[in-house]
Amino acid sequence: METISFARGVPAPELLPIEELADCAKTAIERDGAAALLYGHTLGYQPLREWIGERHGVDPARVVVTNGSTYDRPRKILNGFDEVPLDDDGLDVDELERLLDRDSPPAFLYTIPTFQNPAGVTLSEERRRRLAELADVRALRILEDDPYGLVRFEGEPLPTLFELEGGRNVMYSSSFSKTIAPGLRVGYVVLPEEIAAGLEDLVASTYISPALVTQATVLEFLRRGLLEPNLERVRGLLRDRRDAMLEALERELRGQARWSRPEGGYFLWLELPEGTDATELLGRATAAGVTFVPGSDFGGEQSSARLAFSFAAPSEIGEGVSRLARLVPAVAAVKLP
Numbered sequence: 001m002e003t004i005s006f007a008r009g010v011p012a013p014e015l016l017p018i019e020e021l022a023d024c025a026k027t028a029i030e031r032d033g034a035a036a037l038l039y040g041h042t043l044g045y046q047p048l049r050e051w052i053g054e055r056h057g058v059d060p061a062r063v064v065v066t067n068g069s070t071y072d073r074p075r076k077i078l079n080g081f082d083e084v085p086l087d088d089d090g091l092d093v094d095e096l097e098r099l100l101d102r103d104s105p106p107a108f109l110y111t112i113p114t115f116q117n118p119a120g121v122t123l124s125e126e127r128r129r130r131l132a133e134l135a136d137v138r139a140l141r142i143l144e145d146d147p148y149g150l151v152r153f154e155g156e157p158l159p160t161l162f163e164l165e166g167g168r169n170v171m172y173s174s175s176f177s178k179t180i181a182p183g184l185r186v187g188y189v190v191l192p193e194e195i196a197a198g199l200e201d202l203v204a205s206t207y208i209s210p211a212l213v214t215q216a217t218v219l220e221f222l223r224r225g226l227l228e229p230n231l232e233r234v235r236g237l238l239r240d241r242r243d244a245m246l247e248a249l250e251r252e253l254r255g256q257a258r259w260s261r262p263e264g265g266y267f268l269w270l271e272l273p274e275g276t277d278a279t280e281l282l283g284r285a286t287a288a289g290v291t292f293v294p295g296s297d298f299g300g301e302q303s304s305a306r307l308a309f310s311f312a313a314p315s316e317i318g319e320g321v322s323r324l325a326r327l328v329p330a331v332a333a334v335k336l337p
């Protein structure tokens, strides 16, 4: 029996624009191999920095193109620091204000406002405006991690914190992992100029320069105008997967569990019946051929789970949810100590 994975927060192979990228890589090397095949600028392939700078309306000197934008790193580095709770409208800004009043000023706030990983929730527009104002009024530095913003398949796009605040205290990071392909390892961050310049030595002494061939390949993809059509395709494929998962949950777990209904991104958040140990469920689910990540791995409730709908095919998703749902009553009956 094939395992159906709701654990892997990665795109299904059919989401990857393989042929287009093969062609873009060839052209990128032929056109600019003399630069892209050498050690390059520590802060990234210069023409791509310029493209990103233009897209965000900033000087390219503020753009650092990196080998991916990472997610597990901030989670590891920030583990143990204060966490601001989330609800259905994203980060609880009242709670953040209380923390700011109570403690000494933090070095920065790390946040994923759109289709948050793991919970799939999105910060409401009203809260975005309040947070942008806090950044300004309290000189609160914010790192806005936004790899999913363009992967919206329903509803109206919301302004980023970076746009609302003007990029003075808000630093913005994104990635081409969800919009083109994660194996390219091309992400970026827009920083205040002095911080960007300060990274040159650090980059030089850790990895010399980032992988330039894939950066040149991404630029070719962008210049050919392939991003928008690719996004349209990816959004459609993800919407079908999200819908398959929502339908299956409704069919199998209605009245027993609660789940979020994300308008984009890769994940939804499942709240199992109170007292259910999702880690125990995972053990049984793995044996039954379906996997997910327990919410407690992200600091969530013991009875919560992150389900990724990005990887499994729509035709497998219903079966995966059925396998999971069959196990819930038995695990829910085993009360947590």
Ligand SMILES: Cc1ncc(COP(=O)(O)O)c(C=O)c1O
Binding pocket: 009, 067, 068, 069, 070, 071, 112, 117, 145, 146, 147, 174, 175, 176, 177, 182, 186, 187
């Ligand atoms: C919150 C978050 N940030 C960033 C990323 C992108 O990581 P990378 O650019 O290293 O592939 C991801 C991907 O999983 C993510 O979930």
